[in-house]
Amino acid sequence: QVQLAESGGGLVQAGGSLRLSCAASGGTFSTYSMAWFRQAPGKERELVAAIAPDHLAGATFYENSVKGRFTIARDNAKNTLYLQMNILKPEDTAMYYCAATSFSTYYLASIYSYWGQGTQVTVSS
Numbered sequence: 001q002v003q004l005a006e007s008g009g010g011l012v013q014a015g016g017s018l019r020l021s022c023a024a025s026g027g028t029f030s031t032y033s034m035a036w037f038r039q040a041p042g043k044e045r046e047l048v049a050a051i052a053p054d055h056l057a058g059a060t061f062y063e064n065s066v067k068g069r070f071t072i073a074r075d076n077a078k079n080t081l082y083l084q085m086n087i088l089k090p091e092d093t094a095m096y097y098c099a100a101t102s103f104s105t106y107y108l109a110s111i112y113s114y115w116g117q118g119t120q121v122t123v124s125s
Contacts, residue, residue, distance in 0.1 A: 009119030022098030033106035
């Protein structure tokens with residue numbers, strides 16, 4: 001149904017920046033809540049950032065540790081979700097996943113049902 005494909009991960013030094021992209025297909029992108037999750041080895045998956053569908057004016061949510069450093073955005077014309085990551089820290093090292101849901105409660109991690117394959121972000125110190 002909904003297919004998601006992340007790209008843009010890589011190795012970056014602490015303090016650097018990286019921009020992740022998620023290309024979506026198979027659904028009406030503008031009506032979906034979208035999110036970025038991450039999971040580091042030995043840790044639980046966590047919601048990093050989320051963005052509401054257009055009918056909720058694209059409201060956003062950020063996990064506290066990334067506020068002011070990460071920006072989530074969507075380009076509905078391109079069916080693409082982005083995560084701009086600035087001032088990266090070693091603690092940001094994780095596999096990052098794009099996720100989508102047809103529900104509008106974008107801030108609720110448990111509602112996400114469509115997932116990408118993940119893209120690795122590694123931040124060196």
